[in-house]
Amino acid sequence: MSTASSESVAADPYFQELFADRIGGNKYGKDTEIYKFEKIKRAKRKALADHPDRKLLDFGIGENDSMADSAVREVMRQEIDKTENRGYADNGVGEYKEAAARFMQRNFGVELDPASQINHCIGSKPAYAMLPAVFINPGDVTLMTVPGYPVAGTHTRYYGGDVFKLPLLPENGFLPDLDAVPDDIYRRAKLLVINYPNSPTGRTAPPEFFEKVVRLAKEKQFVVVHDAAHILLTFDGPPRSFLQTPGAMDVGIEVHSMSKGYDMIGWRMGFVAGHPRIVSAFADVKDNSDSGQFIATQKAAAAALDDDSIPQRIREKYRRRMEKLVAVLKDCGFECEMPGGTYFLYTKAPTGTESGETFAKAEDATRHLIEQFGIVTVPWDDAGSYLRFSVTYVAETEADEDALMQETKRRLSDAALVF
Numbered sequence: 381m382s383t384a385s386s387e388s389v390a391a392d393p394y395f396q397e398l399f400a401d402r403i404g405g406n407k408y409g410k411d412t413e414i415y416k417f418e419k420i421k422r423a424k425r426k427a428l429a430d431h432p433d434r435k436l437l438d439f440g441i442g443e444n445d446s447m448a449d450s451a452v453r454e455v456m457r458q459e460i461d462k463t464e465n466r467g468y469a470d471n472g473v474g475e476y477k478e479a480a481a482r483f484m485q486r487n488f489g490v491e492l493d494p495a496s497q498i499n500h501c502i503g504s505k506p507a508y509a510m511l512p513a514v515f516i517n518p519g520d521v522t523l524m525t526v527p528g529y530p531v532a533g534t535h536t537r538y539y540g541g542d543v544f545k546l547p548l549l550p551e552n553g554f555l556p557d558l559d560a561v562p563d564d565i566y567r568r569a570k571l572l573v574i575n576y577p578n579s580p581t582g583r584t585a586p587p588e589f590f591e592k593v594v595r596l597a598k599e600k601q602f603v604v605v606h607d608a609a610h611i612l613l614t615f616d617g618p619p620r621s622f623l624q625t626p627g628a629m630d631v632g633i634e635v636h637s638m639s640k641g642y643d644m645i646g647w648r649m650g651f652v653a654g655h656p657r658i659v660s661a662f663a664d665v666k667d668n669s670d671s672g673q674f675i676a677t678q679k680a681a682a683a684a685l686d687d688d689s690i691p692q693r694i695r696e697k698y699r700r701r702m703e704k705l706v707a708v709l710k711d712c713g714f715e716c717e718m719p720g721g722t723y724f725l726y727t728k729a730p731t732g733t734e735s736g737e738t739f740a741k742a743e744d745a746t747r748h749l750i751e752q753f754g755i756v757t758v759p760w761d762d763a764g765s766y767l768r769f770s771v772t773y774v775a776e777t778e779a780d781e782d783a784l785m786q787e788t789k790r791r792l793s794d795a796a797l798v799f
């Protein structure tokens with residue numbers, strides 16, 4: 381009897397049948413598939429348990445390692461005490477939109493009306509969760525690059541739409557082959573999501589690619605969403621906004637983030653900019669989803685946007701670290717070059733080791749490097765087998781960086797990888 385009752389406790393709750401199909405329906409919570417980042421966590425735990433004295437060299441973290449600039453934190457400290465900042469921010473305060481307009485003008489020569497062409501978001505991730513609500517009906521298609529940031533695709537499916545994947549391959553310079561999209565897909569496509577500098581491949585897009593996107597958007601009648609999260613971490617020239625492209629403002633929007641370029645990951649601030657009708661539709665959906673970011677945070681973020689020396693400093697730090705990493709990896713047999721942008725290096729995964737180990741997938745290489753050598757990377761097996769090294773590791777000084785690089789080189793040499 382007691383066994384039966386404990387079994388019934390362990391049995392499904394009545395609401396198991398109530399979960400929506402979009403999260404797995406009555407199978408929700410029973411999925412035994414282990415996701416990539418959970419596998420990495422487990423491998424890290426094993427590495428630490430097996431080798432408690434060996435420091436992990438963690439190139440797996442995709443978050444800035446520094447706090448926001450002290451001047452920005454000082455503005456926050458002051459704004460937090462002001463009564464007028466206490467309430468709902470709804471679709472945002474003028475100060476932030478105006479600073480965003482100045483930022484776009486100064487950095488890219490893009491003129492935007494702050495009132496109608498800019499809206500804040502609580503970090504850019506929620507913007508990708510909301511934009512499908514603006515355009516996607518059941519059966520509509522979002523064109524998404526893979527590998528990539530999947531949130532807009534997940535929400536497209538939530539609304540009954542489909543995702544058409546555009547692989548990013550080295551033979552196309554990690555640009556999607558838009559000529560390969562079948563016409564029946566273009567007929568159903570409402571959104572194209574692109575991201576340059578691209579995460580994780582680190583490539584930037586030439587102006588001709590953006591021009592082609594604008595041309596195709598008009599011809600095939602879809603809306604372009606450009607994810608500019610990493611735009612201020614551009615190394616191969618001045619950062620380029622999609623909105624600089626002639627005609628871009630007629631076909632879409634660009635989504636900016638304060639996270640990467642301003643060391644403000646946890647602050648949750650970004651903005652959507654572009655065609656006023658799309659910005660207003662986004663603002664309507666957002667207004668029905670959240671009540672805006674804390675006004676003190678918006679004002680501190682406005683101060684950050686007005687200070688170009690902050691992203692310059694952050695860019696130079698990650699450029700320096702990236703140059704060191706590229707040199708070390710090349711010495712250890714990796715085929716890689718300086719990425720055009722982002723703090724990610726995306727490089728072909730080794731296929732095995734000189735001692736006879738073989739890796740069928742990047743995921744196997746990642747596990748081997750973590751468990752045997754304490755080197756953490758993130759595997760990408762979506763379009764070829766690649767490892768992603770992030771230069772956001774924690775190192776206080778340049779000497780610490782150099783020591784970490786030396787240790788990386790030593791361990792990778794011991795790993796005797798083959799490609």
Ligand SMILES: Cc1ncc(COP(=O)(O)O)c(C=O)c1O
Pocket residue numbers: 442502503504505506529575579607609610636637638639645649650
């Ligand atoms: C390509 C890309 N887009 C968007 C985001 C979301 O950034 P946030 O929500 O912090 O603005 C990230 C974060 O990792 C990203 O890598």
